[in-house]
Amino acid sequence: MAIKDYLRERFFPHLWCSGCGHGIVLNSLLRALADLGMSKNEIVMVSGIGCSSRISGYVDFHTLHTIHGRALAFATGVKLSRPELNLLVPMGDGDALAIGGNHFIHAARRNIDLTAIVMNNRIYGMTGGQYSPLSGQGIMATTAPYSNIDYDFDTVELAKAAGATFVARSTTYHTQQMTKMFRQAILHEGFAMVEILSQCPTYFGRKNRAGSAIDMMESYKENTTPIGSKSKMENPDLIERGIFVQKEVPEYCNEYDKIIEKAMKGR
Amino acid sequence: MNENIKFVQGNEACVEGALFAGLDFFAGYPITPSTEIAELLSIRLPQRGGKFIQMEDEIASMCAIIGASLTGSKVMTATSGPGFSLMQEALGYAIMAEIPCVIVNVQRGGPSTGIPTRVSQGDVNQARWGTHGDHAIVAITASNHQDVFETTVEAFNISETYRTPVILLYDEVIGHMRERLIVPKEGEVPSVKRLKTSVREGVDYHPYLPREDGRLPMSDFGGVHRYNVTGLFHDMWGFPSDNPKVVHDLLRHLVDKIHNNVNQITKYKSYYLDDAECILISYGSAARSALHVVDYLRPRGEKIGLLELQTLWPFPHSLISEKCRKAKYVIVVEMNMGQILKEVRIAVEEPEKIFLANRIDGVFITPMDIRNIMRLIQGKGV
Amino acid sequence: MAKPKLKEHIINSEWCKGCGICVHFCPKNVLEMDDEDSALAARPTDCICCKLCEIRCPDLAIEVILEKETE
Numbered sequence: 001m002a003i004k005d006y007l008r009e010r011f012f013p014h015l016w017c018s019g020c021g022h023g024i025v026l027n028s029l030l031r032a033l034a035d036l037g038m039s040k041n042e043i044v045m046v047s048g049i050g051c052s053s054r055i056s057g058y059v060d061f062h063t064l065h066t067i068h069g070r071a072l073a074f075a076t077g078v079k080l081s082r083p084e085l086n087l088l089v090p091m092g093d094g095d096a097l098a099i100g101g102n103h104f105i106h107a108a109r110r111n112i113d114l115t116a117i118v119m120n121n122r123i124y125g126m127t128g129g130q131y132s133p134l135s136g137q138g139i140m141a142t143t144a145p146y147s148n149i150d151y152d153f154d155t156v157e158l159a160k161a162a163g164a165t166f167v168a169r170s171t172t173y174h175t176q177q178m179t180k181m182f183r184q185a186i187l188h189e190g191f192a193m194v195e196i197l198s199q200c201p202t203y204f205g206r207k208n209r210a211g212s213a214i215d216m217m218e219s220y221k222e223n224t225t226p227i228g229s230k231s232k233m234e235n236p237d238l239i240e241r242g243i244f245v246q247k248e249v250p251e252y253c254n255e256y257d258k259i260i261e262k263a264m265k266g267r
Numbered sequence: 268m269n270e271n272i273k274f275v276q277g278n279e280a281c282v283e284g285a286l287f288a289g290l291d292f293f294a295g296y297p298i299t300p301s302t303e304i305a306e307l308l309s310i311r312l313p314q315r316g317g318k319f320i321q322m323e324d325e326i327a328s329m330c331a332i333i334g335a336s337l338t339g340s341k342v343m344t345a346t347s348g349p350g351f352s353l354m355q356e357a358l359g360y361a362i363m364a365e366i367p368c369v370i371v372n373v374q375r376g377g378p379s380t381g382i383p384t385r386v387s388q389g390d391v392n393q394a395r396w397g398t399h400g401d402h403a404i405v406a407i408t409a410s411n412h413q414d415v416f417e418t419t420v421e422a423f424n425i426s427e428t429y430r431t432p433v434i435l436l437y438d439e440v441i442g443h444m445r446e447r448l449i450v451p452k453e454g455e456v457p458s459v460k461r462l463k464t465s466v467r468e469g470v471d472y473h474p475y476l477p478r479e480d481g482r483l484p485m486s487d488f489g490g491v492h493r494y495n496v497t498g499l500f501h502d503m504w505g506f507p508s509d510n511p512k513v514v515h516d517l518l519r520h521l522v523d524k525i526h527n528n529v530n531q532i533t534k535y536k537s538y539y540l541d542d543a544e545c546i547l548i549s550y551g552s553a554a555r556s557a558l559h560v561v562d563y564l565r566p567r568g569e570k571i572g573l574l575e576l577q578t579l580w581p582f583p584h585s586l587i588s589e590k591c592r593k594a595k596y597v598i599v600v601e602m603n604m605g606q607i608l609k610e611v612r613i614a615v616e617e618p619e620k621i622f623l624a625n626r627i628d629g630v631f632i633t634p635m636d637i638r639n640i641m642r643l644i645q646g647k648g649v
Numbered sequence: 650m651a652k653p654k655l656k657e658h659i660i661n662s663e664w665c666k667g668c669g670i671c672v673h674f675c676p677k678n679v680l681e682m683d684d685e686d687s688a689l690a691a692r693p694t695d696c697i698c699c700k701l702c703e704i705r706c707p708d709l710a711i712e713v714i715l716e717k718e719t720e
Contacts, residue, residue, distance in 0.1 A: 003709070011506070012664050013708060019668030023707025031704065044488050046334070057495060057506065062488040064337065065497035065507075066330065067360050073327035077334025077342075078488060080318050081292050085338075085489045106323040175704045201668075213707075214673045256318065263313035 003030035006040065008060050015054055017125075019213025021172040021198030025090070025119050026055055028175050032182035038086065045088045046075040048100060051125040051200075052092035061088075069099030072107040075114050083253035086186065087114035093134040094124050097153055101133070108162035111190045112252040115182070118155055118193065121200035129203030140207040156244050159193040166192035167245040171220035172199060174241060181243065190251045197224070197239070271450040277441040278303040280412035280448045281345070281371060284419025286311060287451070288458050291340035292318045294331035296350060299383040300439040301373035304345035325350035329357035329370070336366045337496065339461060339487035341423060345371035348381060351390060351397070358432055359398030360498045362521060364505075365430040365475070365483060367461070369422045372434060373442040374551075376629045385629030386439040388551055391606040394434045395580050401518060403525035405532060406434040406580040410554040412448045415441060417456055418534075418577060424459040425532060429524050430483050436579060438602070440552035440631050461485060466492065475517075476503040481524055525581050533586060534577040539565060540590055543572030545641070547624075548587070548611055549600035550576040552631065557600045559634040560641075579607065587614035596644060597621045602632055653698040654716040658690035664710035671702035671711055 007030070016022050033043070043061040047053035049068035056063040062085075066074045075089045096104050096118045107116065123141060124130040131141035136152035144150075159167045166188040170178040178196060185192035199205065199216035210216050225231045227242035275283070282304055285293075293312060295305040305321065312319045318335070322328040325346050332342035346354060351372045361368050374390045376382035390397075394406040405425050409418040415437065422433040464484035466472040468491035477483050486492040495505040500514045508514070525532070538561055540546065549557035554575040561573045574590055576583070587610075591597050597620055599608040605623045612618040624640040626632040642648060658680075667686030679696045683689040688711065690696070696713070703711045 007709070013666065013710075014664075016707065018666035019670060020707055023709065024670075024705055027704060027706060027709055040493060041489065041491060057497075060493055062337075062493050063495045064334065064488075065495065065499070066333075067356055067498055070326060070330045070357065073322065073330035074334040076320070076322070076327070077292070077294060077331030077336075078338055079334075080320055080331070081335035081340045082338040082487075082489050102323050103327055106327070172705075172707075175701075179704075213668050214670055217670065217674075217705075256313075256320075260313040260316055263310070264316070266314075 002034040003027070006030045006033060006059055006061070008058055011058055014058055016051060017202045019199065019201045020051070021121060021196070021200070021213070022052055022055065022119055024172040024175060025117065025178070025196050025198055026058065028178040029088070029090075029117070029182050030059070031179045032186065035179070035183055036186060038186075042084070043086050043088060044075075044078050045090070046071045046078065047089070048091050048095040049126075050092040050095050051121075052090055052095060052119045055090050069095055070103060071095070072100065072103040072114075072116060076107060076110075076112055079112055079114055080253055080256065083113070088117070088186075089114055090117040090119060092125075093118060093120040093122060094132040097155065097158070098133045105158070105162035108159055108164040108191045108193065110252045111163060111165050111249050113189055114191065115185045116191065116193045118195040119198045120155060120195055121198045121204055123200050123204040123207075125200050125203055129207055142207070155193070155195040160245055163191075164193045164245060165190035165247050165249045166243070168193070168243045169195040169197070169239070170241050171197040171217075171224055173217040173220040174224075177241065184243065184246070188246065190249055271452070273448045273450060274445055275412060275448050276303060276443055276445055277412050277415050277437060278373065278443070279307060280415040281419050281435065281437065282307045282311065283448065283450050284416040285343050285369070285423070286315075287416070287456065288420045288423035289341045289460075290317060290343055290423070292332060292335040292342045293344065294320045294322050294328040294335070295344050295346065296322055296325045296328050298325070298347045298350045300375055300442045301345045301347045301371060303442070304371060304373075325353040326357060329354040332368050333357060333361050333364070333366050336368050337488045339485075341367070341461070343369040343371065345373065347373050347375050347383070348377045348390060349379070351393065355397040359400060359402065361432040362398065362402045362404070363498050364496050365521075366432070367426040367430055368432045369419075369426055370432060370434050372436055374436065374438040382629040384439070386552060386602060386631050387627075387629065388438055388553060388602040389606070390436065391579055391601075391603060394436055401522065403522045404434065404580050405429070405431060405525060405578075406436045407534065407578050408436045408551045409441070409577060410551055410558075410575060412446050414577070416448060416450070420456050420458060421534065424457065427459045427461055428482070429528070430485070431525065436551070438551045444552070463487070464492065468492075473503040474505050475501060477520065529581045529583060532578055532581060533583040535583065535586065536575040536577065537572065537590070538575070539572035540574060542570055543594060544570040545572070545596045545598065546591055546594040547571065547573045547598050547600050547637070548576065548607070549573065550579060550607065553600050553602050556632050556634045556637055560637045563634065576607070582610045582614075584610070584614040587611055588616065591615045595620060598624050598637075598641065598644065600624045600632065600637055602626055651717070655693060655696045655698050656714040656716045658693060658696070659712040659714060660688050660690065661710040662687040664708045666708050668707060670705050670707065674705055675702055
């Protein structure tokens with residue numbers, strides 16, 4: 001398997017639960033990198049804290065496992081310092097949008113060239129099933145024993161509003177689409193955000209009677225639809241999949257190079 | 268006129284020192300009274316191909332410099348009280364992951380928003396224990412702009428030598444006061460380069476296995492060695508471990524690499540200590556007033572001296588103990604409620620001879636303030 | 650383009666956590682779970698080499714090897 005070269009096989013089997021969607025995200029991401037023929041030395045993966053963050057330990061790149069919510073801030077430092085490197089920033093939903101929400105919108109606003117991946121399982125898994133800003137109303141969680149009253153973010157809308165120049169969403173059921181999206185996101189010059197709906201059968205599934213990992217993946221098939229599809233018009237509750245934004249806007253590191261040019265002339 | 272002679276703020280002297288030391292990357296967030304450092308570096312860094320970024324907050328600033336440091340850049344951030352509080356978690360990360368970086372805290376009055384435009388030295392203990400868990404830290408300071416310059420260079424040198432964050436604990440008076448600075452020529456002040464590994468491609472590189480001399484050669488992100496960096500306890504390759512021996516040995520290493528080198532790290536200045544019966548111990552801007560008192564009273568026959576600390580952490584207990592042995596009085600002059608006083612009491616054999624001369628009202632402590640307190644201590648009345 | 654021909658399924662039972670995703674989503678019902686809750690290619694001759702099992706495996710434990718690939 002071509003992707004095995006990207007793995008730190010000595011740490012397998014990984015620590016994620018049986019059926020966890022995060023393994024599928026890892027699988028698809030590595031396929032995208034293999035398709036692009038990327039060399040390991042040019043990739044830096046920066047992760048935060050939580051189940052999602054453990055992904056960086058399993059890949060044979062330059063890996064930076066940081067603190068909760070701050071992966072994008074660390075990644076900004078790496079990227080601006082060495083713009084020739086390719087930055088992958090996988091995050092969980094709580095990681096990216098609760099504690100890390102500020103860094104998320106500001107990295108998007110700057111249009112710094114990196115690939116942010118939100119592995120959205122709508123729950124805090126590592127700490128045992130508390131609600132996240134993506135859980136949404138009516139969800140049961142260990143900190144919402146009477147059901148959650150918090151509204152959830154729409155990650156795609158948030159990224160769009162914050163100025164992300166590539167915004168996409170898929171699910172762990174739609175692996176081929178996911179792999180293709182990762183390829184496009186990595187090639188995109190600017191801030192790329194890919195949200196992947198990723199099942200947590202252990203906590204989200206059990207607390208919300210969503211069934212097994214298989215049932216949850218079936219529900220991704222049932223409850224999502226390609227952007228602008230006819231079925232979305234018939235059923236507005238369907239979640240759209242696809243690329244929502246893909247536009248060319250001057251990238252942050254390139255713009256800073258122009259500042260350097262200006263500053264050097266002005267001396 | 269020599270263009271290396273400048274009339275500058277302390278914040279500017281700090282910038283000159285950082286650039287002299289080879290600063291490549293600065294991330295920061297505006298906050299009084301440190302903002303001039305960010306402003307000046309936004310001009311100066313790109314002029315030499317360096318990078319400046321204003322982040323969304325101090326947390327992000329601290330994280331960004333850690334990321335940049337891993338690519339081989341010399342990095343710094345600058346802040347003040349509230350911002351320094353926000354940086355504490357990432358500061359701990361830099362300690363754990365052994366990332367060289369320099370954090371400037373131009374102290375103002377706290378707690379909370381406190382008194383932003385006024386002086387304080389209230390963050391001394393926060394610098395020591397602000398981040399959670401057992402750890403060692405280096406915090407250094409200075410009392411005049413020539414020393415600010417050299418101390419800033421020294422901060423980079425220590426951070427590279429020991430692979431550790433170093434805190435530059437200046438204060439509002441130092442930051443904003445203007446005085447003369449002579450910028451040294453290249454080579455006049457030693458500057459430590461990043462120690463890079465000589466391990467070749469394809470050979471197992473251990474980012475966290477100290478050499479015999481205790482130093483840890485680094486490999487830049489983007490280079491031929493791919494390894495893991497984490498805030499978890501980790502093995503010599505940087506991979507997480509909860510093996511009790513790994514945890515114990517790493518914590519010991521993190522603390523010992525600083526505390527076993529107290530003598531190498533410690534910098535101080537002494538004035539008339541040989542025969543001093545009354546010793547003032549001070550640091551930062553407060554030491555300026557303390558020195559003034561000494562310079563005033565010496566010609567008038569008082570056996571008074573000054574020990575000016577430049578290294579606050581690791582605290583030089585044995586230095587204090589030795590210098591104060593013969594003194595009748597030891598008076599700690601600082602602008603807080605006695606944060607260094609407590610350490611001095613631990614260091615000196617007769618703690619009853621130690622007194623505090625302080626101000627905690629946002630007003631700079633003057634020589635007259637110190638002399639008034641000395642008269643009280645000596646039973647002469649004010 | 651020639652039709653891909655299966656050589657074998659390599660299933661790493663050390664890595665497989667037995668979630669059953671591969672078995673459930675296989676369009677040709679090639680796979681099943683063995684007694685130890687690890688995936689097993691029970692009917693390899695039915696395999697159409699779509700590799701959906703390999704791509705969807707959260708444990709990265711399945712590899713569908715084609716004849717062509719080994720040549």
